[in-house]
Amino acid sequence: MYPKTNSAGRKTTRTLMAIGLIAALFSCTTQKEEGEATSNERPNIIFIMSDDHAYQAISAYSDKLIQTPNIDRIANEGMLFEKAFVSNSICAPSRAVILTGKHSHMNGLVDNAVKFDSTQMTFPKILRENGYQTAMIGKWHLKTAPTGFDYWKVLPGQGHYYNPEFRTENGTVLDSGYVTDLITDFAIDWLEGAKKEDKPFMLMYQHKAPHREWLPTEENFREYTTKEFPEPASLFDDYSGRGTAAKEAEMRIATHMGVTSDNKIHPDIAEKMRYENFLTWYPNAYHNNLDRMSKTERAAWEAVYGPINEEFEQADLRGEELTKWKYQRYMQDYLASIASVDENVGRLLDYLEENGLAENTIIVYTSDQGFYLGEHGWFDKRFMYEESFRTPLMIKWPGVIKEGSRNTDLVQNLDFAETFLDAAGVEIPKEMQGKSMLPLLKGEQVEWRDALYYHYYEYPGIHAVKRHNGVRTDRYKLIHFYYDVDEWELYDLEKDPHEMNNVYEDPAYAEVKAQMHQKLDELVDQYQDKVVVPSK
Structure with a gap:
């Protein structure tokens, strides 16, 4: 499954696949015969993180909205955490917490406007100093260049879904294709080189999707725009049971989601029908996103979204009916974007298995935070309420983690750095504020935290x-x-x-x-x- 052909012409032929697989199997067999691959080896680490991927949109947690069979493989073959949370539910701060093992006020990155201090200690730097190959591929979102990595190729800022630019040590390059496919291509390419080295690797493989404004691939938007999804019970929440904060937040699907940028209605239609844009940049975002497409990609898009625009114009929806329509459009594009993430996670898992790399590799799947899928009438994150605060987390480590196990301890993104260092046999710096989850992964009964901050x-x-x-x-x-x-x-x-x-x-x-x-x-x-x- 792992080879992918995209519009850039990144093709892996069946012949090369077969040769590579035979070589990998021969290499793996030789290692075992020579007694080199033992359970005492330091594990490889692959940290997979998507952006804004709600736990409600992973079928290992709930299958009401979507099936994610490949992401589920990690849970089925490892451990699913039912109470995993973040310390600050917003993109850049969450990433800084993960890298440093320190809360936002300690690592200095408290919000998305602040630049990450890349001179400070991070777990990739420590692993690299202790003999690991390290790479960062995909969404970085920390305003400064990655440090502590042998190789990095990252999206500038939020990045784009179609034909995105990537930053490298040698400058910015433009790649043709779909961002989720490309990030996986680059990750597999790096692993091809890393597996030849006589030392373990740590790869941060991080997706842009399903971040706003949710532009899926043709295959997935053709499928998902025909689907209808159940509405959450609190879609029309009036916030009467809470205080000022919930009432004044500007992330309601009804009034703050854009019919243009978010729901993909052409700005000319929205203007003619007198649908107001809550933020002035919504129409520009619509054009900036779609204008990146090639002629072929744009034609495929218009073949599906053109009729949606026509139906919307004819329906002239207002009030609750408009909110219901916006919710369905939101879910269709959001979940279709996740479908591509799931497919690509499957590509990576297949590659690891077919190249003898799965046995001694820790694989983590998580998100930088949770996300609202219409609960309380919202999209986005930020609040300490559960849908935003809680994040998906599943970890696979053959021979260490019991397959199909579940954990209910209170864990946090603050704990990743400590866990990776502990698994690698590296001393955890005293300044880190989290806890190693290694005892939990091993199924040990230990005294754990009773509260999260x-x-x-x-x-x-x-x-x-x-x-x-x-x-x-x-x-x-x-x-x-x-x-x-x-x-x-x-x-x-x-x-x-x-x-x-x-x-x-x-x-x-x-x-x-x-x-x-x-x-x-x-x-x-x-x-x-x-x-x-x-x-x-």
């Missing part, structure tokens, strides 16, 4: 999600919204898993509230976060 900073800013920090235990969540407000929210996740009713002022929860305030104080002190004083 969260802090979001990007306000004022796009989507207008107010600054907040908070603590989550296995059952409860306490959130403090601050800066231009001073509001508290407390949720009983056992009784109210969708966080519809704030019980902070409920006398029945007085003792719980006091305990959660104490726990929040403890975590603020533990992680040395003195930006705000959270407790009353």
Whole structure:
């Protein structure tokens, strides 16, 4: 499955595939006969991360929206984490936390406007210093050049879906093709060289998809634009059970999602029908995205989206009917973009298996944060509410992780760096703030954390999600919204898993509230976060 032919003409013939497979099998057999490949070898590490991939859109978690058989392979052959979370639900800060093993206030990258300090310690640098080959391919999004890598090829900023540019040490290059396919092509190309070296490798293989504005491939948009998806129960949430922050956030599908850039309606049609663009750049984004396509790609796109535009113009939808339509269009393109990620993850997994590389390789699949798929009427992320705070996580490591296992401990993106260093037998720097998940991967019964700390900073800013920090235990969540407000929210996740009713002022929860305030104080002190004083 792993070879891919795209519009750039990146072709791998069946003959070359067969030769490569025979050579790999011969090499693998020879290694085992000579006693070189043993369980004591340091593992290879492949860290697969997509952008904005909601756990609700992975069939290993739920099959209500999509089937993701290849991503599911990692869970089926390894461990699925049911309570994995982030420390700051926004792209660049999440990536900085993963690299450094430190919270945003400690690594310095608190929001998307800040540049990453690439001189600081990261786990790729440490692995490289300890004999690993290291590579970073795909979405970087940290404004500075990657450091700590033998090889890197990354998208500038958010990158583009069609015919994207890539930054390299030698400058920026334009590649023809679809971004998810290209990132996988480059990853496999690098692995071809890495497997020949007599030392382990660490590859960060990171996708742009399914980040906004969700432009799928022809194969997938032809399929998914014919599908209809179930609406979440809270699609028309009125936020009556919460405070100012939820009411004032600007990420509602009804009023803040663009019918042009997001739902792919031509700006001329939207203007004629007097559909307002919430942000002035929406029409430009529509043109910038579609104008990158080749004539062939654009013709295929218009063959499907042209009739959608015509039907939309004739329907003249308003109010709730428009919101329902926008939700379906959102899901069609978002999930179609994920379908391509799943296909390409399958290509990479097949390559590893067919080249004798799967046996001693840790494979991680995750996202930089969660995402709203219409819950509370929203798209995007940022909040400490579950759909944004929680992220998918599955890890495969043959011979170490029991196949088909599930974990319910509170883990966080703060823990990746420590886990990789521990697995590689490298000392974990004391300044890192997370915990190695290695005991959990081995199925050991260990004392683990009982609470997670969260802090979001990007306000004022796009989507207008107010600054907040908070603590989550296995059952409860306490959130403090601050800066231009001073509001508290407390949720009983056992009784109210969708966080519809704030019980902070409920006398029945007085003792719980006091305990959660104490726990929040403890975590603020533990992680040395003195930006705000959270407790009353």
